[in-house]
Structures are given as C-alpha cells and as structure tokens.
Amino acid sequence: MSLARIKRHFDFVELRETPTKAFTKSFVLQVRPNDKGITRTGFTVSKKISKLAVVRNHLRRQMREIVRLSPDLQTKYPSHDVVLIARSEALNRDYAQLTKDFAYLLDHVHEEANDKQDND
RNA sequence: UCAGAUGGUCAGGCAAUCGCUGUGGGGCAACCCAUGGAGGAAAGUCCGGGCUUCGUAUGAGACACAAUACCGGAUAACGUCCGGGCGGGGUGACCCGAUGGACAGUGUCGCAGAAAACAAACCGCCCAGUUCGCUGGGUAAGGGUGAAACGGCGAGGUAAGAGCUCACCGCGCAGGCUGAGAGGCCUUGUGGCAGGACAAACCCUAUUGGAAGCAAGACCAAACAAGACGGCCGAUGCUUUUUGCAUUGUAAAAGGACAGUCUCAGGUCCGCCGGCGCUAGGUAGGUUGCUUGAGCGUAUCAGUAAUGAUAUUGCCAGACGAAUGAUUGCCCUAUGACAGAACCCGGCUUACAGGCCAUCUGACUUU
16 A cells, blocks of 8 residues: 655645644644545654654654554545644654554544634 | 774674665556665765856956965865974874964063063172161072073182183084985084063964855746837948848947956946737746766776776666655674765764774783
C-alpha cells in the first residue's frame, strides 16, 4: 500500500484552520475531507521537537511507517486529508507505544469549534 | 610488557518482511524488472575559488576601509599545505608560536615600590656641618618592591662608589667565510654600551581585495492587477526619386541619475499624444540551473615532502513539506559515538563511543 502525501504549504495551512482534531501526549491529528477520492497524509516535525535534523528525520520516518501500516485509516477516513503533528513527548516513546497512540487518535477525532468559541 | 608521540583508516554486521527515490528497459495503464542512493565531519559558515547577475566587470590614479605579515616551495587560489630558519617546552619521539618595524611619531604600563623612563636617592654606605633631633652634598656596589629597575662577573680604582679603567662573557656596528634565502659560523676588527616592555594600542612599511548570491540566474505561466501597443515629432541606415522598409528615443545644446569617496577616460538611461483588449510583465505553480568534476579509485614514474606527470576502469546521491528507510530476529568488544547532502570544489575550525594498521620514543624484563 502506498501513501499519497500532502506536499503543498497551502494544504497544511487549510488543515490548521479546520476544527476536526484529536490529541495525545505524542501527537496531534488533523482531519479534513477532500474531493480527490483518495486519502492523503502529511507529517510535521518542527524544530521545537529537536534541533538535530537526524532526530527529526528518524521520528518522521517512524510516523510515516505507523500511518502506512495502519489498518484502519483508509476505512475510517476515505477521501480525507490527514496531518499528523509530533509533540515533544513522542521522543520518549518507542515504536509500539506510538502505534497505540495513533490507533487511539483515529477513534477520538471530534469537533472543537464550539469549545473554541467559548474560550475565545 | 607498560607508558607515550606522529600519521593513516573503520564508523556494527547478517537475514527476513514491508516501503521511498534517481536512472535505464518493458507495459495502453495499474505496475513490473535491473541498477544507484549521506558524512568524515554532510555541521559552524571562518577563508579561498568556479559559476551567475549587477552597468562593459582587471580602464587609470589618489584617498578610505578590510585582510595578511621569517624564508623557499606546492596550488586554480588561499589567511591552506609541505620543507627549512628563529624562539620556547619536553629525558625523548615530538609539540607550541598573528614569528616585519619600538633611533618616524603619539600613547599605555594596574597593585607594590623612593623611582616605570630626555630619569630618579626610601633604607643603607661615604664626606662635611650640627642645637645630636637632624641638615646639605656624593653614591645605583648592597637591601626591599615588582612581570620588568638603565648589561653580568671578577679585579683595579675611590672618602664611598660608578664602564671611571681592564680581562672574560653578553650586546651594537663593520669585515670575512658559508647558504638559493630566512639565517648560521669566527683564535677578525671596532665601540665602553647606544640605554625597558607593549605593534593581539594607534601607527609605519609591503602585499592583496568591486558587490551580492542557486531564495543567484534562465524559460513557461492560472488568479490578480494594468500596460504592451499605435500615432506624432526627431535621429541613423537602406532605396535613383516620391514612397516605403528596418533600427529605434538616440542625435544638436544644456543638465541629471548610475554600486565606499574624489579626479580623468569611457558607457547606459532620461521626448509628446491617444485609445484598446487577441498582448507585455509577473505572483502561486511548473521546467531548468542540477551534477562529468581544478573529481574519486588503482598502478608506474619524478620529488625529502606538499604535489605533479602518464596510463587505466567504472559513472560513483540529486531531493525540493525535502528520498536514501521502518520493524523484527541472530551474532559481537552490546543502551553501537558525533551526527543528515540542498549549486559545486580546495581548506580551516568545532563535535566524536570504540577499535585497527604503520613508524618512532622512554622505562623495565629475558636471551
């Protein structure tokens, strides 16, 4: 199974503004339906996570494998854009724990719009 | 055997499963097959180039600014490298040194100390005077301070002293010999000694340097926005003339703008009016620049070496939200260090677990 990747900066910005999200200590998951008929994925590992490029590369490669080998993504979110953002806690977890975190995220995506309006 | 010095080198290995990406081939296509796929520092961006653009880019000179600084060589070039000199450190192999000039000028030298620089007298020493408290003069040999006190040491000399005089050492200048040179050497001569350190303070001397960078630059080109364009006037060239065509906004005069400043030389640019959408420019985006190179490997030859010459085989990462991997198992010296190409080379600097190889030094033991 191959992965369709999100590469344009514009697409990442659009996803950042969508309210459909899920959180764990290691990741943030953003989901948004698209009209392309396929599920596309993107990954963000910022320099806040680590200043070393080697560390960021390794984490992003692990994230990509987790998403690629996930059995539920295509069935639960067909024709969606999905972005997985790493948080600093992800560095302290091994591959098996990160896989569980991602499975949890897929079942807990929810609308945040109402909460945000109250807070803001 | 132990301790150490220098140079080089490796940067966990193997297997299975599932993936990414460049190139080539096949297929209508999905895709399949073959093959290549991070480093010694890819890092810091500190120097030197190539390449690109900026106005033609080494036009000339002066000033300013910046960098470099013993000698010879290597190199495309360098602030780099190699060899040598000098000074310092180490028992030694070796290591370290921004290593020109302080009789061009200006400046600085904390604390301590009497005094820190065309000298100077705190204690002491000597002479003279004295109201016996000291006062005046001489003196850099002695004490004390300091990183540093205006040559060292001995003798003569003297009231006590002093290069005041002399021997030796040191130093300056000259000469000779030697070396390509920095420099080195001396049964040589000469000067009684010039007068501290700092140039990583300004400075002086010599040499070198235009600026910005692949987000450079070239091409295609949505959205959007408005400017191409045409005419007039003028110039140049072609045409036998009229006419027309091409290049255009130069030309006559004066002036202005243009990459540190100024001068000289040279160059580029700077006219007016109109209406129209098929066009010009250009953002997102795409293509290109983009990897064959002062390249790497191997061999031979030249050279003490840096390096050069010749031959030969292979094409040895080219991404752009950024590939080069993920997981599992086994083995080993076992939590496998530091760490991820981004236009490309040559260096420097910094980070780095643990090995391996070569040469050399010191100590000990044995033969």
